[in-house]
Amino acid sequence: MPLSRADRTPGEAGNRGGRRIARPALRWALVLLWMALIFWLSSRPDIRTVPLGQDLGMIPPLGRHEERVVEQVLRKSAHVALYSVLAVLCHQAASMTGRWGMSLHPCRWSAAIGSVRGALDEVHQSLVPGRDARLADVGVNGLGVLAGLLLVLILSRERRHR
Numbered sequence: 196m197p198l199s200r201a202d203r204t205p206g207e208a209g210n211r212g213g214r215r216i217a218r219p220a221l222r223w224a225l226v227l228l229w230m231a232l233i234f235w236l237s238s239r240p241d242i243r244t245v246p247l248g249q250d251l252g253m254i255p256p257l258g259r260h261e262e263r264v265v266e267q268v269l270r271k272s273a274h275v276a277l278y279s280v281l282a283v284l285c286h287q288a289a290s291m292t293g294r295w296g297m298s299l300h301p302c303r304w305s306a307a308i309g310s311v312r313g314a315l316d317e318v319h320q321s322l323v324p325g326r327d328a329r330l331a332d333v334g335v336n337g338l339g340v341l342a343g344l345l346l347v348l349i350l351s352r353e354r355r356h357r
Contacts, residue, residue: 222288229281230312236277237316240325244269271335278339279346282309286347302344309340 236242245266248254257265282305289301313336321328 219288219291222284222291226281226284226288226308229277229284233277233281233312233316234319236273237320237326238323240323244273271332274332274335275339275342278309278313278336279343281312282306282340282343283347285309286344302347305344305347306340309343310337313337313340 243266245254245257245262248269249256254265285305285308286301289304314333316336317328317330317333320326320332
């Protein structure tokens, strides 16, 4: 005799309740994993991207001044990219969780989480030998969050117009 919907356990086939919990939990797990990656990268004492790029044949030999400029551009680009992805992941997670009564819009949650994480990242870097914290990097992290949210808004607008 088949069980009624009320008699099924959350993990049983055909019950969507378990999926409604699992999907947001998975999205938040991805957010936490991405934050862990950012933490790990911030824990590296001296990440130098130019020598790695030169070893891979992606960057030609440079003078000392040019190498410093390229290094700064690559580091700032990495900040923007990492925090853009964080914002997108936060938005996806907050969008799914919002159905359960989160009072803030997913963009606001994403901006808050990304900005706080970006500031804490700089505090963390100040404690790592060979790294330093810069207020400008907090701003660059924030620009990454804004870029990620802008991407989300553009893509969601495109989807609505299809």
